[in-house]
Amino acid sequence: MYPLKLFFDFLRDKTYRGLVISTFSVLVSGTLVYHFVEGWRWLDSVYFSVITLATVGYGDFSPQTDFGKIFTIFYVLTGIGILFGFIDTFYKHRISKFEELKEKRKNKSK
Template sequence: MIILRTILSFLRDKHYRNLLFATITVLVIGTVTYHYLEQWTWLDSLYFSIITLTTVGYGDFSPQTDWGKIFTIIYIVIGVGLILTFINTVYTHFKNIPQDHFHHKN
Protein backbone atom coordinates (compact mmCIF):
# COMPACT_ATOMS: atom_id res chain seq x y z
CA MET A 1 0.00 0.00 0.00
CA ILE A 2 2.88 2.39 0.77
CA ILE A 3 4.40 1.78 -2.66
CA LEU A 4 1.10 2.59 -4.39
CA ARG A 5 0.70 5.80 -2.36
CA THR A 6 4.27 6.79 -3.19
CA ILE A 7 3.79 6.19 -6.92
CA LEU A 8 0.56 8.21 -6.88
CA SER A 9 2.22 11.08 -5.01
CA PHE A 10 5.08 11.01 -7.52
CA LEU A 11 2.63 11.19 -10.41
CA ARG A 12 0.85 14.18 -8.85
CA ASP A 13 4.06 16.20 -8.46
CA LYS A 14 5.41 17.56 -11.78
CA HIS A 15 9.09 17.39 -10.71
CA TYR A 16 8.78 13.79 -9.50
CA ARG A 17 6.71 12.82 -12.54
CA ASN A 18 9.29 14.21 -14.97
CA LEU A 19 12.11 12.47 -13.10
CA LEU A 20 10.18 9.18 -13.05
CA PHE A 21 9.46 9.33 -16.78
CA ALA A 22 13.06 10.32 -17.61
CA THR A 23 14.33 7.38 -15.55
CA ILE A 24 11.93 4.95 -17.22
CA THR A 25 12.91 6.32 -20.64
CA VAL A 26 16.63 5.82 -19.97
CA LEU A 27 16.02 2.26 -18.76
CA VAL A 28 13.88 1.47 -21.83
CA ILE A 29 16.55 2.86 -24.17
CA GLY A 30 19.21 0.75 -22.47
CA THR A 31 17.05 -2.37 -22.46
CA VAL A 32 16.15 -2.10 -26.14
CA THR A 33 19.70 -1.27 -27.18
CA TYR A 34 21.28 -4.16 -25.27
CA HIS A 35 18.61 -6.54 -26.52
CA TYR A 36 19.50 -5.78 -30.13
CA LEU A 37 23.24 -5.04 -29.89
CA GLU A 38 24.17 -7.90 -27.57
CA GLN A 39 21.33 -10.30 -28.45
CA TRP A 40 20.40 -10.64 -24.77
CA THR A 41 16.91 -11.52 -23.58
CA TRP A 42 14.63 -8.66 -22.59
CA LEU A 43 15.03 -9.54 -18.91
CA ASP A 44 18.82 -9.76 -19.12
CA SER A 45 18.90 -6.44 -20.98
CA LEU A 46 16.76 -4.71 -18.33
CA TYR A 47 18.79 -6.33 -15.55
CA PHE A 48 22.07 -5.13 -17.06
CA SER A 49 20.67 -1.62 -17.59
CA ILE A 50 19.63 -1.35 -13.96
CA ILE A 51 22.77 -2.81 -12.39
CA THR A 52 24.93 -0.66 -14.64
CA LEU A 53 23.17 2.62 -13.89
CA THR A 54 22.96 1.96 -10.17
CA THR A 55 26.72 1.27 -10.30
CA VAL A 56 26.26 -2.17 -8.72
CA GLY A 57 27.91 -3.97 -11.64
CA TYR A 58 27.93 -7.61 -10.57
CA GLY A 59 30.07 -8.55 -13.57
CA ASP A 60 27.90 -11.46 -14.68
CA PHE A 61 27.10 -9.64 -17.93
CA SER A 62 29.26 -7.36 -20.01
CA PRO A 63 28.95 -6.11 -23.57
CA GLN A 64 30.90 -8.22 -26.05
CA THR A 65 30.36 -6.19 -29.21
CA ASP A 66 32.23 -2.98 -30.03
CA TRP A 67 28.93 -1.10 -30.45
CA GLY A 68 27.71 -2.47 -27.14
CA LYS A 69 30.85 -1.21 -25.41
CA ILE A 70 30.58 2.22 -27.06
CA PHE A 71 26.91 2.45 -26.10
CA THR A 72 27.72 1.46 -22.51
CA ILE A 73 30.28 4.26 -22.18
CA ILE A 74 27.73 6.82 -23.34
CA TYR A 75 24.92 5.18 -21.34
CA ILE A 76 26.89 5.35 -18.10
CA VAL A 77 27.93 8.98 -18.58
CA ILE A 78 24.35 10.06 -19.29
CA GLY A 79 22.42 7.66 -17.11
CA VAL A 80 24.26 7.30 -13.80
CA GLY A 81 23.54 10.86 -12.69
CA LEU A 82 19.89 10.51 -13.59
CA ILE A 83 19.42 7.19 -11.80
CA LEU A 84 21.27 8.36 -8.69
CA THR A 85 19.14 11.53 -8.65
CA PHE A 86 16.03 9.35 -8.87
CA ILE A 87 17.21 7.10 -6.01
CA ASN A 88 18.11 10.13 -3.89
CA THR A 89 14.71 11.70 -4.59
CA VAL A 90 12.89 8.54 -3.49
CA TYR A 91 15.07 8.35 -0.37
CA THR A 92 14.43 12.01 0.47
CA HIS A 93 10.71 11.55 -0.14
CA PHE A 94 10.51 8.69 2.36
CA LYS A 95 12.80 10.42 4.84
CA ASN A 96 10.52 13.46 4.91
CA ILE A 97 7.30 11.49 5.47
CA PRO A 98 6.35 11.51 9.15
CA GLN A 99 6.75 8.07 10.72
CA ASP A 100 3.10 7.99 11.81
CA HIS A 101 2.21 8.04 8.10
CA PHE A 102 3.57 4.49 7.82
CA HIS A 103 1.61 3.29 10.84
CA HIS A 104 -1.71 4.87 9.93
CA LYS A 105 -4.61 2.96 11.44
CA ASN A 106 -7.99 2.93 9.73
Protein backbone atom coordinates in the same frame (compact mmCIF):
# COMPACT_ATOMS: atom_id res chain seq x y z
CA MET B 1 3.02 5.78 5.11
CA TYR B 2 3.29 2.54 3.19
CA PRO B 3 6.16 2.23 0.68
CA LEU B 4 3.94 1.40 -2.30
CA LYS B 5 1.52 4.23 -1.53
CA LEU B 6 4.47 6.58 -1.10
CA PHE B 7 5.92 5.49 -4.45
CA PHE B 8 2.63 6.07 -6.32
CA ASP B 9 2.21 9.40 -4.56
CA PHE B 10 5.69 10.31 -5.82
CA LEU B 11 4.78 9.28 -9.38
CA ARG B 12 1.58 11.38 -9.32
CA ASP B 13 3.41 14.54 -8.25
CA LYS B 14 3.86 16.75 -11.34
CA THR B 15 7.08 18.31 -10.03
CA TYR B 16 8.84 14.95 -10.31
CA ARG B 17 7.34 13.89 -13.64
CA GLY B 18 10.37 14.93 -15.72
CA LEU B 19 12.73 12.98 -13.50
CA VAL B 20 10.50 9.89 -13.61
CA ILE B 21 10.28 10.09 -17.41
CA SER B 22 14.06 10.57 -17.71
CA THR B 23 14.80 7.60 -15.47
CA PHE B 24 12.32 5.40 -17.30
CA SER B 25 13.68 6.54 -20.69
CA VAL B 26 17.26 5.70 -19.73
CA LEU B 27 16.29 2.21 -18.57
CA VAL B 28 14.18 1.58 -21.68
CA SER B 29 16.90 2.82 -24.04
CA GLY B 30 19.49 0.59 -22.39
CA THR B 31 17.13 -2.37 -22.54
CA LEU B 32 16.40 -1.81 -26.24
CA VAL B 33 20.05 -1.39 -27.23
CA TYR B 34 21.23 -4.45 -25.32
CA HIS B 35 18.38 -6.55 -26.64
CA PHE B 36 18.85 -5.66 -30.29
CA VAL B 37 22.61 -4.99 -30.47
CA GLU B 38 23.87 -7.70 -28.11
CA GLY B 39 21.05 -10.14 -28.89
CA TRP B 40 20.15 -10.67 -25.22
CA ARG B 41 16.74 -11.74 -23.96
CA TRP B 42 14.47 -8.92 -22.72
CA LEU B 43 14.89 -9.90 -19.08
CA ASP B 44 18.66 -10.06 -19.43
CA SER B 45 18.67 -6.63 -21.08
CA VAL B 46 16.58 -5.03 -18.32
CA TYR B 47 18.68 -6.78 -15.67
CA PHE B 48 21.95 -5.55 -17.18
CA SER B 49 20.60 -2.00 -17.54
CA VAL B 50 19.57 -1.81 -13.88
CA ILE B 51 22.68 -3.53 -12.53
CA THR B 52 24.93 -1.27 -14.60
CA LEU B 53 23.25 1.96 -13.52
CA ALA B 54 23.19 0.83 -9.90
CA THR B 55 26.97 0.38 -10.26
CA VAL B 56 26.75 -3.18 -8.95
CA GLY B 57 28.22 -4.78 -12.06
CA TYR B 58 28.16 -8.49 -11.21
CA GLY B 59 30.06 -9.31 -14.40
CA ASP B 60 27.71 -12.08 -15.51
CA PHE B 61 26.89 -10.07 -18.65
CA SER B 62 29.09 -7.73 -20.64
CA PRO B 63 28.73 -6.16 -24.07
CA GLN B 64 30.63 -8.01 -26.78
CA THR B 65 30.07 -5.72 -29.77
CA ASP B 66 32.00 -2.50 -30.32
CA PHE B 67 28.77 -0.50 -30.48
CA GLY B 68 27.55 -2.12 -27.26
CA LYS B 69 30.78 -1.20 -25.48
CA ILE B 70 30.73 2.41 -26.72
CA PHE B 71 27.04 2.73 -25.84
CA THR B 72 27.74 1.39 -22.34
CA ILE B 73 30.36 4.08 -21.73
CA PHE B 74 27.87 6.86 -22.47
CA TYR B 75 25.01 4.96 -20.85
CA VAL B 76 26.88 4.76 -17.54
CA LEU B 77 28.05 8.38 -17.63
CA THR B 78 24.55 9.77 -18.20
CA GLY B 79 22.45 7.09 -16.55
CA ILE B 80 24.12 6.98 -13.15
CA GLY B 81 23.47 10.67 -12.57
CA ILE B 82 19.84 10.37 -13.59
CA LEU B 83 19.23 7.24 -11.52
CA PHE B 84 20.93 8.63 -8.41
CA GLY B 85 19.02 11.89 -8.88
CA PHE B 86 15.81 9.87 -8.95
CA ILE B 87 16.76 7.99 -5.78
CA ASP B 88 17.80 11.19 -3.98
CA THR B 89 14.61 13.01 -4.97
CA PHE B 90 12.44 10.07 -3.96
CA TYR B 91 14.18 9.91 -0.59
CA LYS B 92 13.64 13.65 -0.02
CA HIS B 93 9.99 13.23 -1.02
CA ARG B 94 9.67 10.40 1.48
CA ILE B 95 11.18 12.50 4.26
CA SER B 96 8.88 15.44 3.51
CA LYS B 97 5.81 13.18 3.58
CA PHE B 98 6.85 11.73 6.92
CA GLU B 99 7.39 15.25 8.27
CA GLU B 100 3.91 16.26 7.08
CA LEU B 101 2.39 13.20 8.72
CA LYS B 102 4.29 13.91 11.93
CA GLU B 103 3.07 17.53 11.92
CA LYS B 104 -0.54 16.43 11.38
CA ARG B 105 -0.34 14.03 14.31
CA LYS B 106 1.23 16.73 16.46
CA ASN B 107 -1.56 19.20 15.59
CA LYS B 108 -4.28 16.62 16.28
CA SER B 109 -2.92 15.91 19.74
CA LYS B 110 -3.14 19.62 20.70
